[in-house]
Amino acid sequence: MHKHFPVNCFIPPHILKNIATKGTESQKNLAISTLKVSARMSGQRQALADFAAAAFRVDGAGKDRVIYDARNGSSLPGTVVRKEGDASVSDVAVNEAYDGSGITYDLFNDVYQRNSIDGNGMRLDSTVHYRQGYDNAFWDGEQMVYGDGDEDLPVDERLFNRFTAALDVIAHELTHGVTQFEAKLTYSQQPGALNESMSDVFGSLVKQYKLQQTATEADWIIGQGLLTENVNGVGIRSMKAPGTAYDDPVLGKDPQPAHMKDYVNTIGDNGGVHINSGIPNHAFYVTAVELGGYAWEKAGQIWYVTLKDKLTANSKFQDCANMTYRAAGELFGAGSIEQQAVQKGWTEVGLTVDGGSTTPPPDGGGCLEALFRLIGVTPAKR
Amino acid sequence: MQVERIKFERTGGFAGMRIARDLKLDDLSDEHASRISELLDDLDFEELPEQMINEDSMPDQFTYTITVETKKGEHTVITGDASAPEKMQELLQLLDRLARSRKKQ
Numbered sequence: 234m235h236k237h238f239p240v241n242c243f244i245p246p247h248i249l250k251n252i253a254t255k256g257t258e259s260q261k262n263l264a265i266s267t268l269k270v271s272a273r274m275s276g277q278r279q280a281l282a283d284f285a286a287a288a289f290r291v292d293g294a295g296k297d298r299v300i301y302d303a304r305n306g307s308s309l310p311g312t313v314v315r316k317e318g319d320a321s322v323s324d325v326a327v328n329e330a331y332d333g334s335g336i337t338y339d340l341f342n343d344v345y346q347r348n349s350i351d352g353n354g355m356r357l358d359s360t361v362h363y364r365q366g367y368d369n370a371f372w373d374g375e376q377m378v379y380g381d382g383d384e385d386l387p388v389d390e391r392l393f394n395r396f397t398a399a400l401d402v403i404a405h406e407l408t409h410g411v412t413q414f415e416a417k418l419t420y421s422q423q424p425g426a427l428n429e430s431m432s433d434v435f436g437s438l439v440k441q442y443k444l445q446q447t448a449t450e451a452d453w454i455i456g457q458g459l460l461t462e463n464v465n466g467v468g469i470r471s472m473k474a475p476g477t478a479y480d481d482p483v484l485g486k487d488p489q490p491a492h493m494k495d496y497v498n499t500i501g502d503n504g505g506v507h508i509n510s511g512i513p514n515h516a517f518y519v520t521a522v523e524l525g526g527y528a529w530e531k532a533g534q535i536w537y538v539t540l541k542d543k544l545t546a547n548s549k550f551q552d553c554a555n556m557t558y559r560a561a562g563e564l565f566g567a568g569s570i571e572q573q574a575v576q577k578g579w580t581e582v583g584l585t586v587d588g589g590s591t592t593p594p595p596d597g598g599g600c601l602e603a604l605f606r607l608i609g610v611t612p613a614k615r
Numbered sequence: 616m617q618v619e620r621i622k623f624e625r626t627g628g629f630a631g632m633r634i635a636r637d638l639k640l641d642d643l644s645d646e647h648a649s650r651i652s653e654l655l656d657d658l659d660f661e662e663l664p665e666q667m668i669n670e671d672s673m674p675d676q677f678t679y680t681i682t683v684e685t686k687k688g689e690h691t692v693i694t695g696d697a698s699a700p701e702k703m704q705e706l707l708q709l710l711d712r713l714a715r716s717r718k719k720q
Binding site: 370402 | 628633673678696697708711715716
């Protein structure tokens with residue numbers, strides 16, 4: 234199949250981007266749709282995200298949410314049903330998506346000084362009522378998408394409620410957006426499981442922040458409220474005790490490991506990204522409980538800095554262990570109780586942190602200086 | 616296309632739960648069997664590429680593996696929620712529903 238998009242043939246992308254950010258409303262819309270089609274066709278997911286960010290950004294703006302209704306179809310984003318500042322509506326899923334993305338924005342903004350998904354005020358778009366019988370939620374590179382569960386089955390067969398019913402699911406999806414702009418963790422094998430774990434960590438933290446719960450008060454369940462009463466389970470995952478969230482004749486048993494010795498090698502689920510995330514999830518839980526108090530304050534700060542500044546696309550569990558340890562040292566001091574708590578977290582899941590030097594090397598530790606050191610040259614003092 | 620059997624598998628998703636189901640067309644209701652055959656014909660299923668999924672997988676999307684068996688042989692297509700073309704959405708939704716339901720269709 235080959236389609237022609239004439240506008241794209243004549244106007245180079247950098248000019249389209251300018252129009253997308255600076256043009257009139259109708260010019261913007263045309264430029265954005267052209268850029269999106271072009272990015273989709275070439276499979277440039279990151280380019281698509283950058284365009285979306287450019288298009289949805291209002292520099293200096295704060296929280297800006299738009300909720301769409303797919304009306305049980307599969308076209309995204311659907312029809313606008315609630316915008317920032319609008320009063321609540323009669324549709325509970327719409328209000329949950331609105332409130333949930335709002336509190337998620339608040340945690341990132343108020344605690345980590347991050348203005349939205351891209352750090353620059355990107356609009357938060359969510360679509361509810363995606364397809365029929367869609368027992369899932371996802372981040373499509375530009376927006377959050379939620380299904381209504383398995384409402385298409387007879388009541389006694391239903392396993393899932395609507396996916397906006399759990400605040401941590403909403404925060405989980407939005408965090409995938411943050412990861413896309415920061416560490417860009419590849420969605421496969423260990424980097425993919427770290428990507429998933431980051432979403433669970435901040436998903437749970439948003440819920441704890443809303444409920445103002447300490448680490449010991451929190452349930453650390455991901456997706457509490459998603460399963461119907463037909464299922465023997467408390468949620469989808471447990472960060473406190475991975476592998477114990479559900480055990481059911483139809484759904485089977487929660488397959489998450491809590492330790493490296495039980496790491497699951499599989500080709501399904503992009504190499505077990507939703508399975509092995511139990512390992513880094515549990516490391517975060519142990520760290521947070523060890524530190525006590527509100528988990529978003531210290532443990533969350535360490536993990537946020539790691540996601541933003543330390544992890545890269547191919548980072549594995551060991552890298553995350555080393556980098557959270559290093560981040561804790563930089564934030565709270567080498568040998569601090571925070572750094573020791575991080576070490577304990579990873580030890581409990583079977584990983585030994587290799588912190589290397591926790592104090593920054595002289596001359597700021599820049600790449601050039603590191604290279605000079607490597608080849609044995611002493612750079613001139615500035 | 617004389618379809619005999621469809622093997623449907625769904626992996627990934629927020630919950631990471633795998634669903635797999637072998638659907639023999641003879642066992643389905645006439646309504647479902649004929650609709651599935653129509654949709655497969657409309658898609659020209661046998662001519663579709665095996666990989667219809669972005670390499671750059673989208674977080675929490677389902678991955679679907681559909682194998683259609685005919686007298687002549689079988690053909691498999693792997694796709695995802697947002698990477699599947701609009702024309703395939705009804706087929707995905709119908710197979711997914713049949714796979715999730717525990718009752719005879």
